[in-house]
Amino acid sequence: MEEKNIEKYHGADECPITATIDVIGGKWKPPILWLLLKGPMRFGELHKTIPGMALKVLSRTLKELETDGIIIRKAYPEIPPRVEYSLSPKGESLRQIMTLLSDWSREHIMGEVMTEHSK
Amino acid sequence: MEEKNIEKYHGADECPITATIDVIGGKWKPPILWLLLKGPMRFGELHKTIPGMALKVLSRTLKELETDGIIIRKAYPEIPPRVEYSLSPKGESLRQIMTLLSDWSREHIMGEVMTEHSK
């Protein structure tokens, strides 16, 4: 029965790729993660670095990432409040993927060129 | 002044990660690409393999992928019509990324540990 081992997808969420993209994708998660890969940042710092994103969206996105175990939220009981976000080990494990995604866009979208070896 | 070289993002589209995810992400692109990585497929074949996706969504998604140069649409002038979709070289260049994304989900989301060769 030479069946190719092709799985059926009744829902998009059954695809392993989709599962990961749900975690790192969406409109604002990539830039946030990209920044946190360089080091921890405070809430307001993120807000200033990504001016285009509304506050609510930022906080909700951070909460999602925290729920997924990608980032760690550390609140200091001070006045005024201080909250710092950093990558968890699980988040760190995305570094290679993020780097590849970034490289790919530079090579195939931004139009630059690096090795025109293919053909 | 030890400025960390952090770029500002006024829009999400300035992030290189986002740029790539726009191409391979979205709700249905991952399963389609994942299937095409295994070989060319016809329209109806894709439709049957991904029952959850509406026809309109499939055709539009394929068009998007074609526009982005990721896949190649080949129509045979026959009756009845036959159209085959396959990955372009640019699409092929995503193989490593797709594989990593898939592996990551299996290791960190689905909860399975496979090769553990890393490290």
Added chain:
DNA sequence: CAGGATCCGGCAAGATACTG
């Protein structure tokens, strides 16, 4: 300073019917 609560609008996705 770091957010929560609300309300709203747009676009992507879904269902169904029709066509070359």
Added chain:
DNA sequence: CAGTATCTTGCCGGATCCTG
């Protein structure tokens, strides 16, 4: 067989106001 046309809907992201 391989789509397109049309209508509806659901969710995401945005703006504004409010709170510990």
